[in-house]
Amino acid sequence: MATRTSPSRSSGKKKPTSSGSRAQTSKQTPPQQQERGNLLARAARGMWMALATPVGGSVRSIGTQVKIHPDDRRDGAGLVFFLLAALTAVVDWWGAHNWDHWISDVVHRVTAGTFGWASVILPLALFITAIRYFRAPQQHEGNGRVAIGLSIILAASAGLSHLSAGIPTINQIFSQSQDGGFEQMIDSGGVLGYLVVVPMATLVTQYPVWVVLTVLLVVGLLVLTDTPVRRIPSRLAVARDYIIGEPSPRAERPDAPRGGAAQQENAEYYDEAAPKPPRPKTRRIGRGKKDYKTSDRPSFFAKIAGNDAAATSSDTAATEAVDTAAAEGAYDSSVHVEPIDEASQLKPGQKRPTRQQQEIEATKRAAGFSGPGAQGKPTSSSPKATSVPEAPAPAKDLPVRSEQLELSGDVTYTLPEQSLLPAGPPPKNNTEANAEIVSALDATFQQFKVDAEVTGFSRGPTVTRYEIELSPGTKVEKVTTLEKNIAYAVASNEVRILSPIPGKSAIGIEIPNRDKEAVALGDVLRSNAARKLEHPMVMGVGKDVEGGFVVANLAKMPHLLVAGATGAGKSAFINSMITSVLMRSTPDEVRMVMVDPKRVELTAFEGIPHLVTPIITDPKKAAEALEWVCKEMDNRYDDLAHFGYKKIDEFNAAVRAGKIVLPPDSKRVLRPYPYLLVIVDELADLMMVAPRDVEDSIVRITQLARAAGIHLVLATQRPSVNVVTGLIKANVPSRMAFATSSATDSRVVLDSVGAEKLLGQGDALFLPMGQSKPMRVQGAWVNESEVEAVVAHVKSQLKAQYREDAVKAMEPKKRHIDEDIGEDLDLLLAATELVVTTQFGSTSMLQRKLKMGFAKAGRIMDLMESRGVVGPSEGSKARDVLVSPEELGEVLAAINGESGDDASQPFDGAAEVEPAESVPTTAATEAVDVPAHRSEQESGPGESAEDDWSADLIARDMAERTRDLSEAVDYHDVADNPTGSEDAWALTGR
Numbered sequence: 001m002a003t004r005t006s007p008s009r010s011s012g013k014k015k016p017t018s019s020g021s022r023a024q025t026s027k028q029t030p031p032q033q034q035e036r037g038n039l040l041a042r043a044a045r046g047m048w049m050a051l052a053t054p055v056g057g058s059v060r061s062i063g064t065q066v067k068i069h070p071d072d073r074r075d076g077a078g079l080v081f082f083l084l085a086a087l088t089a090v091v092d093w094w095g096a097h098n099w100d101h102w103i104s105d106v107v108h109r110v111t112a113g114t115f116g117w118a119s120v121i122l123p124l125a126l127f128i129t130a131i132r133y134f135r136a137p138q139q140h141e142g143n144g145r146v147a148i149g150l151s152i153i154l155a156a157s158a159g160l161s162h163l164s165a166g167i168p169t170i171n172q173i174f175s176q177s178q179d180g181g182f183e184q185m186i187d188s189g190g191v192l193g194y195l196v197v198v199p200m201a202t203l204v205t206q207y208p209v210w211v212v213l214t215v216l217l218v219v220g221l222l223v224l225t226d227t228p229v230r231r232i233p234s235r236l237a238v239a240r241d242y243i244i245g246e247p248s249p250r251a252e253r254p255d256a257p258r259g260g261a262a263q264q265e266n267a268e269y270y271d272e273a274a275p276k277p278p279r280p281k282t283r284r285i286g287r288g289k290k291d292y293k294t295s296d297r298p299s300f301f302a303k304i305a306g307n308d309a310a311a312t313s314s315d316t317a318a319t320e321a322v323d324t325a326a327a328e329g330a331y332d333s334s335v336h337v338e339p340i341d342e343a344s345q346l347k348p349g350q351k352r353p354t355r356q357q358q359e360i361e362a363t364k365r366a367a368g369f370s371g372p373g374a375q376g377k378p379t380s381s382s383p384k385a386t387s388v389p390e391a392p393a394p395a396k397d398l399p400v401r402s403e404q405l406e407l408s409g410d411v412t413y414t415l416p417e418q419s420l421l422p423a424g425p426p427p428k429n430n431t432e433a434n435a436e437i438v439s440a441l442d443a444t445f446q447q448f449k450v451d452a453e454v455t456g457f458s459r460g461p462t463v464t465r466y467e468i469e470l471s472p473g474t475k476v477e478k479v480t481t482l483e484k485n486i487a488y489a490v491a492s493n494e495v496r497i498l499s500p501i502p503g504k505s506a507i508g509i510e511i512p513n514r515d516k517e518a519v520a521l522g523d524v525l526r527s528n529a530a531r532k533l534e535h536p537m538v539m540g541v542g543k544d545v546e547g548g549f550v551v552a553n554l555a556k557m558p559h560l561l562v563a564g565a566t567g568a569g570k571s572a573f574i575n576s577m578i579t580s581v582l583m584r585s586t587p588d589e590v591r592m593v594m595v596d597p598k599r600v601e602l603t604a605f606e607g608i609p610h611l612v613t614p615i616i617t618d619p620k621k622a623a624e625a626l627e628w629v630c631k632e633m634d635n636r637y638d639d640l641a642h643f644g645y646k647k648i649d650e651f652n653a654a655v656r657a658g659k660i661v662l663p664p665d666s667k668r669v670l671r672p673y674p675y676l677l678v679i680v681d682e683l684a685d686l687m688m689v690a691p692r693d694v695e696d697s698i699v700r701i702t703q704l705a706r707a708a709g710i711h712l713v714l715a716t717q718r719p720s721v722n723v724v725t726g727l728i729k730a731n732v733p734s735r736m737a738f739a740t741s742s743a744t745d746s747r748v749v750l751d752s753v754g755a756e757k758l759l760g761q762g763d764a765l766f767l768p769m770g771q772s773k774p775m776r777v778q779g780a781w782v783n784e785s786e787v788e789a790v791v792a793h794v795k796s797q798l799k800a801q802y803r804e805d806a807v808k809a810m811e812p813k814k815r816h817i818d819e820d821i822g823e824d825l826d827l828l829l830a831a832t833e834l835v836v837t838t839q840f841g842s843t844s845m846l847q848r849k850l851k852m853g854f855a856k857a858g859r860i861m862d863l864m865e866s867r868g869v870v871g872p873s874e875g876s877k878a879r880d881v882l883v884s885p886e887e888l889g890e891v892l893a894a895i896n897g898e899s900g901d902d903a904s905q906p907f908d909g910a911a912e913v914e915p916a917e918s919v920p921t922t923a924a925t926e927a928v929d930v931p932a933h934r935s936e937q938e939s940g941p942g943e944s945a946e947d948d949w950s951a952d953l954i955a956r957d958m959a960e961r962t963r964d965l966s967e968a969v970d971y972h973d974v975a976d977n978p979t980g981s982e983d984a985w986a987l988t989g990r
């Protein structure tokens, strides 16, 4: 029944249902249509890109191959301009407008109607634009220049065409027949020509207009080709040489004297703050090698076509000289921050923010405000951005450093051009988001009846620091206790309060920008701060909270710890660091060892000539590499001691000056030592494999290597005390903390809280050696295509020549395993470790712990006896253990056949060693003696040695953290922090 009634019921409701479904259908129609529309648009776009991508690829492969990261490509737009160029060329150059076809007619009327006779240059302009889109879409500055140059040329040409046609006016044009009028427009300067000429011609006579437009045309050409007026003769010479196919004689004068004409010409590229005019730094490396010369030919043609790198090198290749000024004095301290005001002109003791204060005062005066220092309660005034972030410098060469190493051989090594690192977008100064925050802060102060006001702010790329001034008699704590309310008012939980801002009688409130900006590495390296430094180890760090550029000298740090949670920006920082060094140093000045256990972060740098060994990805080999670095350090020290120098820079200077005289029978050729930069991208991976060896090597290197020119950069995403041990920390004085996952991690890196509140993506606290408080910076960013371009340039100059001894040091060691051990090596190692660490020589313990039978345990015990690990059997009693835990590593190496000539010998030191008096009891003590050679294989399956080891480390970690926490509480008490919050920014630095 139910089955029968059901259809009737449904039929009874058929009408409404169907209408309902219709209604539903009609309701769904717009989204469906929209979706279909989206799909169609996506499909069309996909097809267009499928066409455009191969065209773009082909254009990029012509001449000097250009590599551009897929994210940066603009092939779609490039193809549009390319097709437009082709269409206008067919119509306006090859007379297709006479074909009597509506398409050619429309195109001709649009182009010639707009530009008149100047439409003949339109295809060229469109073609140049297309090429820029294909080959240099990321060079915003260059593209802007080309667009401006082309616009000026088109406007001036249209104007000149209109002049030459006798300046027809609108009346004349339209007084004739309809067609005739438009034809006259086409035959003169088009609409554009009319608009350019007629206003001028009504004011003055024709002749000055001719002059103005001709000058404008020349200016357009100069802008397009990026040619300063002074360089016109040299550019013309290059153009002539290019046309007649002769190399420019200017490029072939590597010994051109300093300060020569060419150099002076270059000087105009630099602002006055730059210490020296730019020249490409060229070095000669490797005897008998091919002579690499920068070709002068591409020049301005290359500039237009988007190959600015080649063009700039050709501009500057005219000069090469060997600088002789000595090093040390010219070098800098470790960190330089580009002041955003005229700090350099301040008198000693004068406070830096004078200009800011003046500005604020001016603002206040304008608003009728008398400040708290003057008359009590502040009235409202509109705060201004107290600093104007520095605009990025143009992409030009850096000045050549005064110290150039005298290198042997015939290879001319040219540093990468600055244009390989394009400029970033100009910094924002004062945005709507800032104004909103200012009013939110003021409202909060009013709400809580605090006599304070926002008097200004300095905007950095990631955060803005708002400056708060208090009325006399208002406690600072009234503002600092409002931290949570301020965070609520500005809808951000990342608020930090600095009380006071160092060097100012003002409280700083740092609030993240809603409209953040990236900091391009190119801009940092072209900043005045970087230009002033000549050291090859100077790196672009980023920008500080006030928008000033921060650069640092890695050699002065002298070792750096980089830490932060995953995704916080460590790898980006390391990429920027290596790229900075590649931009500024030849392989003979800086050599590098790169350890990349993650295997992906540093691969882009594989094969660069600065490398001493191929990039090391195996953590075990990395431990060996660190040992090699220790040996290299020892060798350098031997030389320093032998020749009586204290520092490698002094030794190098003496070698270059020929002051070091070798004994007559010596065959050695003395050469300056390059700086050695050792980069470890994940320290934790190394510490897992061989904690003691790695720690030992790092501590040795960090303690001594500075004078030997060896510098370590250690990065880790696990800044816990078992990775960054107390010893490592004590010897690595400079720190770069990206966002950490906890305040404890922040304390491990910086000895203070603060890093856990960073925003990620390059936001960092930088604590260079000797500074008491960390500085907040936004790390410099270099994208993959920029890295690729720099690496390609460097590799094109020279192939990597790895150091044989370094490569050999990492080859697996030959092992001489005793025959009587046979297959039982792993068991013997595990048993030795067990017996020595427990100091208990019992066969039944071996049976239990290592899960082996009685016969096997007896045999292993005999093997240990024959190697002096345990004494002879004493019946049912446990055997004496003759090796102390301190000697375990040595014994294991001997059994493992790793100790060279003595490998096959039984360990014979045991007899002289007193058995350890007691087994270490506390976790912390045990952890110190944890053997370096444990592995899963070596430990028994039931009670894994790895587990023991982890437990030890956890115990150590706990101990350290407890100590840190207690210190934190002490510090907190001392620091008069009424908020009771350990996280207050006021406490972040010591």
Ligand SMILES: Nc1ncnc2c1ncn2[C@@H]1O[C@H](COP(=O)(O)OP(=O)(O)OP(=O)(O)O)[C@@H](O)[C@H]1O
Binding pocket: 518, 519, 564, 565, 566, 567, 568, 569, 570, 571, 572, 573, 717, 738, 760, 761, 762, 763, 778, 779, 780, 781
């Ligand atoms: N300086 C920066 N400017 C802008 N964005 C950045 C910056 N640094 C990092 N980022 C962004 O953050 C992402 C993660 O950065 P990065 O790979 O360097 O992190 P990480 O700390 O090395 O992480 P992991 O330890 O997992 O490798 C980058 O892909 C990038 O989008």
